[in-house]
Amino acid sequence: MGDASVISEIPLIPDGEQAREWAVRELADPVYQAAQPTWFDRAAQAGRDALASLFSPDVAPEWAAVLALVAAILAIAVIVIAILVWGLPCRTSSRSHRSGELFxxxxxxxxxxxxxxxxAARRRGDWDTAIVLRFRAAARxxxxxxxxxxxxxxTSRQFAVRxxxxxxxxxxxxxxxxxxxxxxxxxxxxxxxxxYGLVAAADSALARVVPAASAEPAGVSAP
Known part of the structure; x- marks a missing residue:
């Protein structure tokens, strides 16, 4: 009976004040704070909403131009902020994804x-390694x-001809x-x-080559 009486005294349904206190404690949890949208998320959403509103049939014609201008300003602002935060995109070229293969x-x-x-191989007298690496250096x-x-x-012969x-x-x-x-x-x-001296001389000669401004890269393809 004693246990039953104690349980009966525990409130199963909190009153209004206690419910608000529990809600405040729960929402103070960092998990809920992390789930809140950031300022960047809100700005992006505002831009999307403004753009979507341009196509709404409820918008008066005189306001369409104003909304278009606001949407353009928001888009520019988002781009500028993205550049400030993440920097300019790196310029890529057709060579940016080399296979790394050399002969x-x-x-x-x-x-x-x-x-x-x-x-380094030359200094320790490893002529085999020194020659192979220096020829690859010329190609690279x-x-x-x-x-x-x-x-x-x-192949090395195809590269040499070019x-x-x-x-x-x-x-x-x-x-x-x-x-x-x-x-x-x-x-x-x-x-x-x-x-090694012969290969090094060839590499040095190629390193001094100054191409014409309009010259196209010489293609080397497999046989």
């Missing part, structure tokens, strides 16, 4: 990164400058470097200091 291998390093790695450098387009599957065309007429400097690269990469012949 059968995937390597996402820049030309400068490849040259630095090649120089022209691709970055959009002088030669390295399509997936491009690259030599950028040098003095009749030059075969890059084709000779490609032979050194192929000897190491595919024929497993040991690299030499002289071979």
């Amino acid at each position: 059968g291998d995937i390597d996402y390093r820049t030309a400068e990164g490849l040259r630095a790695a090649a120089d 450098g022209l691709d970055e400058r959009e002088l030669v387009d390295l399509a997936p599957g491009t 690259a030599d065309a950028l040098l003095v007429p009749g030059s075969a400097e890059v084709r000779r470097a490609a032979l050194v690269f192929d000897d190491i990469r595919y024929l497993q012949r040991p690299g030499t200091e002289a071979g």
